[in-house]
Amino acid sequence: MTNNLKLFKKILIANRGEIAVRIIRACKELGIKTVSVYSDIEKDSLHVRLADESVCIGPANPTQSYLNIPAILSAAEITDSDAIHPGYGFLSENYHFAEACMTSGITFIGPTPENIRLGGDKAKARQIMRRKGVPVVPGSDGPVATEEMAMKAAKKTGFPIILKASAGGGGRGMRIVREEKDLEQAFYIAQREALTAFGNNELYAEEYIPEMRHIEVQIIADNKGNIIHLGERDCSIQRKHQKLIEESPSPVSTTEKFRKRIGDLGVKAARAIKYRNVGTVEFIVSPDGNIYFMEINTRVQVEHPVTEAVTGIDIIKEQIKLAAGLPLEFKQSQIRPSGHAIECRINAEDSDRFIPSPGKINFLFLPGGPGVRIDTAIYNGYVIPSQYDSLIAKLIVHGKDRSEAIVRMRRALDEFIIDGVKTTLPFHKKVFDHPDFIKGEFNTTFIEKINGSQ
16 A cells, blocks of 8 residues: 555646546545646536635636646635645646646656657657667658758658647647648648647658557556556547547557557657657557557556556556555556547537537436446536637447457447537447448548548
């Protein structure tokens, strides 16, 4: 049993929604007091009700509340919190915030500011990985500051290429260029998007690999440099670079040799930047089986529950213990994933057009039964705000194998009822009835093929 004297007395959660509720639950099981922060339209939110204390930090606009560093640090100070957990999104990958926590004498539950800075600079991360022998997608050696530099990289790899924002993520500042004549316009559009979204217009160029698999490796590391992985997750079911369904293990990982190789590469990538705490190394797997480093996410992922389901390890608790300076409790040889887990992201969106559908939930019934888990912060009568991400629930199932997990997910999706707003439940049902998904024969273009989206 963990010695609570070595852990924190009180943790402030700098987030909202399901991830805030998830962190509160982990803290309660560790015997740690919690503080929720909230915007002025969320005083009745579940994360506020479940925490030991709560502090309003500003108006609904995220820049004035959940992205307001001075307000969050003030809330930590007045509640005598000794640590802050950022969850995912918002300030979780802001190295200035991590530094500000350290300066204020508050522990940031996550990697080091330098880890976050390097993870956020995707062009720099590519350079480091290449030097350390981690394979990267062929492309530019660093940032491409001009259209001419992008063209030089394209001629080296051949078309099509993909332009990506160095500070980017979530598909913003990203453009596929299939022919030379399209490069100029794509370059300037990607630059503008990157500047608007991230305040940085720096781009880099890679060879575009169609019909690729998107596979990531969960990393966990202590402050003494011990690093292990908790297996891989397949995140190939996505729309416009936004993940919709994740599973572990990957259906493409049919051999222990492949699974060991991608896991070892994840550890090698983390070691290359002296990574600490919990993170995810994301890879592209080409149709011919080549594995390429894509990026490293310096936070807990939305899809972490599928790894928890197959390993039995509570990743949020491990984050907290590692941030408190405790050593890793596991060796790589002790990690033996069991069964198969799948997660569906349930968004408040019109599933035909993927347009947000905020509003009041008039009736809610959550599925249950063997092998079913729900991570959510919604309830009957809850009003889904329009100011934040449309993710309202994560439905996770675990089965003895992939076939059982698929059957269980179908059953859970049929039980799940949300009235009052449109959701992506119909979309998920469509996927789980598709023969290619059932056979595990899919890639990142799957949704375009079945849904006709661009």
